[in-house]
Amino acid sequence: MDQARLNRIKPWMQTYVDERKYPGCTVLLKQGGKEVFYHETGLRDVASGAPFARDTVARIYSMTKPVTSLALMMLVEEGLIHLDAPLSAVLPEFAEMYALVDGATSIDQVERCTVPTLHQAVTHTAGFSYPFNPGVLPKAMEEAKLMFAASEAGLAEVTQNLAKLPLAFQPGARWEYSVGIDVIGRVVEVVSGQTLDAFFKSRIFDPLGMTETGFAVPDGALDRFASLYTPLAAGAMSLDNAGDKSADTLRCVDIAEKSPFRAPKTLSGGGGLVGTIDDYMLFCEALRTGGQGLVSGSTLRFMMSNHLPGDIASMGPSSFAEQPMTGMGFGIGGATVLNPARTRTPSSVGDFSWGGMASTFFWIDPMHDISAVFFTQLTPSSSYPARAALKALVHGALS
Incomplete structure (x- = not known):
């Protein structure tokens, strides 16, 4: 990698802070x-002037x-569960499932449907949704406060409440960004016999040396926990970036001392770390x-392969997603590049x-052996095109 070209990232980061x-x-x-590169700039807390540093603790939300x-x-590798198992094989609250009929205008317009599988839940094709998506089910989820947020009830209770609502569509019919992986978090608990935080710590974090990651801010790290900001006047998780703008582009919506991440009630496998x-x-x-x-290389290659019939766009989503939809497939828990040109972002086939x-x-770019991580604390993530810009900057440093 060309170091001089990598250094272009520094003024790019500084511009985001200066503006x-x-x-x-x-x-x-x-x-x-x-x-090959590390840089930090700006503040983790604007009010106090504390710097955004390498040891800053941040909310990673869906990177969970x-x-x-x-x-x-x-658990699949150990033969304890298989991906085609229906959710009801582990979570009996999903035994009888209904889905909204096509064109439904109210939550009671439903028809019977099959029980989603674990594979459908983990690939966002089960029929679950998120409150910030458009549609009848997201509205009902918003009214019921079903976000699997840290401040909600325990994971078991929130999952049971979700099972009382119908699905947005017949399982497997579409792709819609959803709380499906939160449900998978509950599956991990039941199958393993451990709470999700205990499983993560003993089976993933401790073996990898991840001593400062968890569902709660680590002991002694509260002074390094970043504040959270939004450019919106209300609804920090709103995706309507065209309106509802705040006069302050960095309106603070969560500070360390009052954050639900100090003592979370819900262990969100979809966004709680x-x-x-x-x-x-x-x-x-x-x-x-x-x-x-942790798992075999073969299992990882399986995870990072495309598990959809085509790209995400081909499955007709209307939901929000963290990535482009054209030229982008979806694996087990993350997106994978099928055609860089179709994503309109410099990248490699197989990027996960x-x-x-x-x-x-x-x-992760297997072609160039690159791992890249970007941290900041501004919601929603659709506010600025920083991700595509960063990938372009990194690819501009490759021969």
């Missing part, structure tokens, strides 16, 4: 296991999903190098990636 788009941010790149997906595949950039790089490197004993609602992002 008050991001409070602060960090970028960490490794190639072939060797660190690949961790939960790996946990599922560990906090941690440092170096910790998440350890996870990325485990995926890049073949599992480091995902992001979080606070604008964090990672990708």
Whole structure:
């Protein structure tokens, strides 16, 4: 990699901070296991002036999903569950399922449907949704406050409440970004006999040396926990970036002292983890190098393959997604590039990636042996096109 070209990332990051788009941010790149770039700039807390540094603890939100997906595949490898099993084989609350009829305008317009499989839940094809998506089911989820957020009830109770609602569509019919991997988190608990935080710690975090990642801010790290900001006037998780703008592009919506991540009630396998950039790089490197004993290299290749009939766009989604939909497939817990030209972002075939609602992002490039992690704390992640720009900057440094 051309170091002079990599250094273009520094002024690009600084511009985001100077223009008050991001409070602060960090970028960490490794190639072939060797660190080739790191830079930090800006603040983790604007009010106090505390810097956004390498040891800053941040909300990674949906970058939790690949961790939960790996946990599922560990259980699959051990023969404790299989991906085509219906959810009801583990979670009886899903035994009788209904889906909204095509064109439904109210939540009671339903028909019987099959029980979604674990594979459909982990690939967002089960028929679940998110409150911020458009449609009848998302509206009902919003009214019921079903987001699997840290401040909700316990994971078992939230999952049971979700099972009372119909699916947005017949399982397997479409792709829609959803709480499916939160449900998988509950599956991991039941199959393993451990709470999700205990499984993650004993089976993933401790073996990889991820000492500062968890569902709660680590002991002694509260002073390093970043504040969360939004450019929106209300609804920090809203995806309507065309309106509802705040006069302050960095309106603070969560501070360390009052954050639900101090003592979360729901262990969200879809979005509940906090941690440092170096910790998440350890996870990325485990995926890049073949599992480091957590799972086999063969299982990882299976995870990072496309599990859809075509790209995401071919499955007609209307939902929000952390990635482009054209030219992009979806594996077990993350997106995979099928055709870089169709994604309109410089990338490699086989790139595996995902992001979080606070604008964090990672990708693994098997072709160039690259692991890349970007941290900031601004929601929603659709506010600015930083992810595509960062990938272009990195590819601009490749020969």
